Amino acid sequence: MKKLLLFIGLGLILCLDSFSQVEYKVITSVESIVPSGLGRSRIISANEDKNYKDYTSTQTDDDNSRNKSDRGDIRVKDFDETKLLNFYNIAGIRFQNIAANDALITSKINTMVEEGWDLAFVTSAVESDSGKDDGQGIFITRYIFKRNKQ
Numbered sequence: 001m002k003k004l005l006l007f008i009g010l011g012l013i014l015c016l017d018s019f020s021q022v023e024y025k026v027i028t029s030v031e032s033i034v035p036s037g038l039g040r041s042r043i044i045s046a047n048e049d050k051n052y053k054d055y056t057s058t059q060t061d062d063d064n065s066r067n068k069s070d071r072g073d074i075r076v077k078d079f080d081e082t083k084l085l086n087f088y089n090i091a092g093i094r095f096q097n098i099a100a101n102d103a104l105i106t107s108k109i110n111t112m113v114e115e116g117w118d119l120a121f122v123t124s125a126v127e128s129d130s131g132k133d134d135g136q137g138i139f140i141t142r143y144i145f146k147r148n149k150q
Helices: 002-019 095-114
Strands: 022-032 041-046 079-084 118-127 138-148
Touching: 022 079, 022 095, 041 095, 079 095, 095 118, 095 138
Parallel strands: none
Antiparallel strands: 022 041, 022 138, 041 079, 118 138
């Protein structure tokens, strides 16, 4: 009987934990890979919430009108911007800059973890210089954190 009660108690705890609501937060790092160090590199973290439903329209056969959301309303004006160093300087790739960026990104992740967030997912992409006339490029990484709602 004691084992049965213990099993039921553990089951209830697991069920309650699985029903707890979670929230997510996305932090983005953008690191410039523009030659000669001319680009801008930053960690960006929004401090205000937006509801995607406020800027979403549904397209149907009967109503395929354009989404009229105002870009100014969508923009987030309250955000943290942490300066990072560019991957390149005038002499080429700068490994000290990469190490400095790693230290700052690690600090941000550690701070988020101290605030109760768990790093759930990381995704990245590169848009690199495609030739002589391009001169553009970024390395972007999104860090997706989650925690139980407070």
